[in-house]
Amino acid sequence: MTSEALLSVRNLSIEFSTERGVVRAVDDVSFDVEHGETLGIVGESGCGKTVTALAVMQLIPMPPGRIVSGSIRLNGQDLLALPERQMRNIRGRDISMIFQEPMTALNPVFTIGNQMVDVIRRHQPMDRASARRRAIEMLEKVGIPIPDKRLNEYPHQLSGGMRQRVMIAMALSCGPKLLIADEPTTALDVTTQAQVMEQIVSLQEDYGMAVMLITHDLGVIAESCRRALVMYCGQLIEDAPTERLYERPQHPYTQGLLRSIPRIRRQRLETLPVIEGTVPDLLHLPPGCRFADRCPRAADECRAHQPPLIDRELTRVACFYPGARDD
């Protein structure tokens, strides 16, 4: 946690009012994104990773959402204190976001060119013709063949992979310092997934931007991230360099996640290990560790108190009994 981090999130808590009560979707989460680094955020659906990303963009619908506490600083500037008008200038220019659903994330009734030119001209003083040239350049960079023709096409005329590339081109067209990618490859088929991820990684090197990669796929993290955060039930439970996370996972949840990745050669006929139990309802959280009910090591202490994040070697982990696997 250095002071010159690009993005620095501190003690972020976000609540949503639902019909059944108030749900705390993100609970006291703190992390940094350094300049140029790729940070992975991993966790199952509903663990708060997308909400965290949307909070950075200030795109949480309020109401029903509410940022209860915390700060989000970009280069030292507190985004939560920024008026909406200034936040609009940051979106798409300093921080860009690409979304999970390439099928619906682009506007169906405008051409690719129209949408890209719109974004480019919003943040850079440029006439229409040069903005178009810039759009073609960007489409070329993300590997779209015949970009000048694609520019006049509508989203429904492109494949899912193509659309996600268009999204990436659009996101990078103003040279952001931080790219938030929310499950960018989940909706794509496996071959396209790899290509799109490669594209993101290589463009990141070209542009020197930081990437916040949100995914539930540990494989994607292993391939492209230097550091990864693991979230569970709205809380950050482990933060470690990727290699370390894979070699010596500290939190029992992380260990369970890693064990449940299918390995084709080794376990052909065995059943895949799963984490027993289910995620607790966010409306009725236990007082202690939220993973305690599913944890093989849970002791009385775990059920009574929430474990704080502690530094342990190169890792931050929220567990009273962290350490090597017990199997």
Add this chain to the structure above:
Amino acid sequence: MELLQYAIRKLVSGIPLILGVTFISFVLMVYFGPDKTYELLGKNPTQEQIEQVRHQLGYDRPFLVRYGDYLRELTTLDFGHSDSTGERVNGLLGRTIPISLALTAPGFVLGNLLGVLLALVAAYHRGGWIDKLIMGGAVVGMSISFLIAIIAFQLLFSSSYGLNMFPVRGWDVYSLSDYVRYVTVPTLATVFVALGYNTRFYRAVIVEEMTRDHVRTARAFGTPPWKLLYKNILKNSLIPIITRIMFSIPLVVISGSLLIESYFGIPGVGKVTYDAITTGDQPVLKAVVGLTAVLFVLTLLLTDILYKVVDPRVSLK
């Protein structure tokens, strides 16, 4: 070329619809409508006189032959003469339809335009007090009967109890200022009644569109809220909006003007149709029913073409 082929296909497929509508209406006219014979005859007619009149009216011929004649009239657009006044039907319609159009067009256009505008404003402030104010007003507008609105507006604008600025009845239009004088109060009444429904409907459409993923994407790229509304959201909401507007056209032209025309004493096609129904003036009814069916088919065609214009995903195949 694709468009022309599509238009022809669509028009051909509209023929069964026209046949169905005209057939059913003709059955109703002939077997259930008023009989014009005794109206045309004096008291105590002889059997011969009755037969003579029935023959003149064509009542003595077989039903299918008469229906065949109707179809011939529809294809040649020559509907003969009114049974009541003897005026040529084409002349009668040529005189009254423009009046009805001139009478209903401003209210129709304003009602929809203001409806979309208010809906955009309400959707933009959804949940806030501006939204609640607009939606509350819409419910009030919807709850007041057209008749009450007409009478209230007449009292307010055209009587000595109110402002007394506009004529209460008639249609003596020879110049633009005459037109404005006669059309204002009917237009206000129409807009008042239509606005509630329109605003509620359009707001629902727009609010639904606001939750789409592409709207979130646009926001994530810094699109300001007003641009989001008039560009990203409005164009996507146009299909249901166009549908509603287009499908109300045949209705507005014929029946929408009926109430207005009778309460303001304006000689439009609604009045003519109403009189034809009550007196059993079949030539006029045949013309109005047939032309409305044709208008409906043309509206369907135009609606599909407009879909294609606003949404590139629509294919005219």
